[in-house]
Amino acid sequence: MGWIGRALDRAIGEIAPAAGRERMAARQAMGLAMNYDAASRGRRTEGWKAPATDGDAAAFGARERLRQLSRDMVRNRPYAARAREVVVSNVVGTGIVPSVVHADAGVQEQVWQVLSDHLLTPALDARGELDLYALQEVVIGTVFTDGEILARRRIRRGKYARELPLGFQVELIECDHLDTTITSWGRNEVIEGVEYSPIGDIEAYHLFTEHPGSARMRGALLRSERVSWRDVLHVRRLDRPGQLRGVPWLAPVMLTMGDLSDYQEAEILKQKMASLLAGIVTYDKDDAAASEVRKLRGLSKLEPGAVVAAPHGAQVSWTTPPRVEGYPDFLRENLGAIAMGIGITRESLTGDLSGVNFSSGRMGRMEMDRNVERWQRLVILQFCQGIERWVQEAWRLQKVLPGEAFGLSHTAPRRALIDPNDEIDAMIKAVEGGVNSRQNVQRTLGLDPERIRRERAEDETKDAAAGLAAPALQAPPGARDKRARQTTPAQTEEKPA
Template sequence: MSWLDRAILSLSPERGLARVRARTKAQALMNYDAASKGRRTHGWKAPGSSADSAAQGSRSQLRNLSRDMERNRALAVRGRDVVTGNVVGTGILPSVRMKNEANADKAMKVVRQHLLTPDIDAYGVSALPALQAQVMNAVFTDGEVLVRRRIRNLQYEPDFLLPFQVQLMEVDHLDEGITSHGKNEVVEGIEYGPTGRAVAYHLFDRHPGDIARFGRSSLKSTRVPAGQILHIRRVDRPGQQRGVPWLAPVMMTLGELSDYQEAQILKQRIAALLAFFVEASDTGGTYDGQKMSELQPGAIVGLEEGQKITASDPPVVGGYQEFMNQGIRSVAMGLGISYESFGDLKGVNFSSGKMGRMEMDRFVDVWQRQLIIGQFCHGIGRWMKEVWPLAREVRKLPPVPEDFEWTAPKRPMIDPSKEIKAAVEEINAGLTSLQRKQREMGQDPDVIAREREEDAARSQPKQKPDAPASDGQTETDPKQESQDGRD
């Protein structure tokens, strides 16, 4: 009872008792054990913060811890590589949609030359597939990444077909010290308009942690309109504007697994330690060898008179494999990937492998469509359509493409003979289209159609030209001559 209940009960027992009875009945009718306060729920924290407020004070710390784990924890870097390898793979490639096939072919050449070469990278290093992998790595590690459009002057860039590049920037570039710009509110470096939509980003011109190159000189931020920025992150709650590292739910488990593994390795090192001890002789002489503090495998240590050595007997910790397997399973579930993707294929057959992949493939498909294609690739396509008219006259380009389509890489098959047969049956039954199934397998239907036509043209037998008859006489069929001779 609260102090008010106790006060009413002491002043008016009848009213106090009625109050307690009413509260007891209400609790019996509306009761959730998880929401109760007691020994079983001691230490549970359940603040009513918004999606962004929950991580606002600890976002940078989570980001730094996530980066450190990927530098030093094998399971963390394996999880990142599995996610990026399945989502991006060899690259999500573009294709153009135009009614005129000739213009579509010309436009596709422009797209390939600009996007599938380092021309698209502001640093001049990576083509689009490599940029996609960097974006996915950053989203996994930091929870979010910024992509900035850089407009270029074609007069000074003779090799570029389109006048823009993209620059990948870690979210550390956000100037979190700014709180307002005019009447707009600025939260963690992002400026929001009256409707709550991001209208600008306040970015440092260089990474705040790049002190090796620039020292600790003061940083200056620049206001960049939101139309020139792609903010790639996973949105889990309504109204969420920022992302969090994907390792956040499993950081504690990763740290404890790593500590446990190091303890097991140290125990094995101690168990494998073999040393020789020399006791003092009757004459009092001692062996002047290595000291006890320098004990190493194979060491010969001299003991002074009266010293005795008692070997330690460390307890044997059993169940190492089972403990590690369960811990890795917890990490895999927290990341949304299969346990087998961490390398343990013991006891896996076609059915179990297929079932595990089915669940993981659903997540991979969501990440492809919502993150890389939905936010990054469609943003790149929008920028291309915006700058295309600027380069059309200068570079003699075809008309602006109507739309861009993006094809994800082929998903590895567990049993190709069974899966291809099932795909053919789906197409024949009308459950899907041929081109959709081709895209699911990582192929561009337009490219396949063109190549099949080329293959058909090559397979046609070449007709030999008829040899001209000499002296104006026509050639006679030898069989006909033989028949005429017999007649």
């Protein structure tokens, strides 16, 4: 800025201090933007989108289309379906296992007997089809595809609860049930069917009694009802501060996945064309064509090893089918980008382990395991602990075991061990060295410490009653081999007779 600009700033500052302050702030912002190439506006950044929206407004009005596109990709695109299965099988697997926490082992067993009859049977499902583990699978699968899912508590009383250990059931519903036509409820604001209190937290959900896209609409008009947040579990992944709604996990890779699918279809058509080999017969004289057409039957039925004579005066030229080049490399790079955008490894997405050694496979798996642990915590916090809250409320109301308070712990399924000998040996050393606890190691393996302790005590009691000696615990074979290699010659030297 030259002396004219400085003089103008001083003059404006003397005459209108507020305008001078705004002028200086604008100049500072412009200088800051000019220091970052990405913030500049020009040919290289043309078409870049940078809306100043919050976490929920970024997808406002687009969630419905995103959900529909994501569902279509899972239905019709093999890699989208595979990515969903990878996430579900790694996050839930055989189920996130609940266990009762109580000081008294007898009470713990009684409480677990009641809970297992309710949670681990189809009695928990409002449709009477799924248990807790199957519900977890549907939850994380829908969160992956739709970005969010609602679990509604259905209170059961009277004849509807005569066979239920606890008086409630869980109904899983898609977010299509949210009534987006309601904009307010008293002083509360309603956005896309979600009602917010004056302090900004979720107060209630306005849900259609039927799915808007159901094939068996029982009513002429859709009708919605207000459901308190206490009866709804809203499971979704939150990526930004203040965000309360979710988006499909395929959103960042939808364009890439669509383009890749179109490219595959084009390559398949190209391969079909490449497999076609045609012969074109030409004649030196036009008048010979009509009389010689009947003699082309042998030429039209070429077989391997056949010798066929062309008609007199005919010349046969062969077409050159297109060649397919670079397809594997192009497919590999794009599948890697899709896998990264979702948060899984390319090997788990494609099932292709060629070119992967033990170290690279383990490093990629470790990175994916961190994402899986985050997603497991999401299911535990938003769904499993919500089910626990409903269990506690029903327990107190029904007074199943009066005066007995208990808690629940949730153990995620174990991750697959790439090298069990070395990894288990490292876990044992960490426990012996005080770096880790035995309970924490057991939980990382998907095991319930309370159950292990109880079953080990039962084994010792039964073995003592049968007169059997307690089995000696041995280290893993790999650990024994390593310790044997570390033995010094002085320790292995035989003593003289």
